[in-house]
Amino acid sequence: MKLVKCQVCGLVLAEDELHEHCPKCNAPKEKFDVLSDEDAAKIERSEFTNGLHLELIKLCREIEDLAASGIEDALDPACVKVFKKAKADAFMIRRMCKAELAGHVSKGKW
Ligand SMILES: [Zn+2]
Numbered sequence: 001m002k003l004v005k006c007q008v009c010g011l012v013l014a015e016d017e018l019h020e021h022c023p024k025c026n027a028p029k030e031k032f033d034v035l036s037d038e039d040a041a042k043i044e045r046s047e048f049t050n051g052l053h054l055e056l057i058k059l060c061r062e063i064e065d066l067a068a069s070g071i072e073d074a075l076d077p078a079c080v081k082v083f084k085k086a087k088a089d090a091f092m093i094r095r096m097c098k099a100e101l102a103g104h105v106s107k108g109k110w
Contacts, residue, residue, distance in 0.1 A: 003040040004032040012043060039108055046109035053097040060097070063090035 002015040009025035018029055035043070063086055070083030104110050 003035045003043060005035055007031045007033060042107070042109050046104055050101065050104060050110065053101050057094050057097050060090040060094035063087070064094075 003012055004015050004018050005012045006022045006025060006027055008027040008031050009022060011022055011024040012035070013023075013032075015034070018032055020029055021027065022029075022031065067083040067087035067090065071080055071087065074080050101110075
């Protein structure tokens, strides 16, 4: 199955999903380019990993929120230390995932 990409908004569709207009930006179908097999393979190969990064970003946000509650609760200094580390590490992992995704987009792995 060939993939096509909207030149206006970047939406990627399977060729048989494209009708008269882009479902995202309404550009006419003539504005779509057929992706090379190499470019299509990059997109298909990265789909699972990109999903893992998105899920990890969501989990990091949950860890950050949980840790913030622990910091606010402040049962004792050792607990606060653990929660502060968890919050900082989750924040850094989330930023690292975002950098990976930005790299994937710039390399056509999206
Ligand atoms: Zn479009």
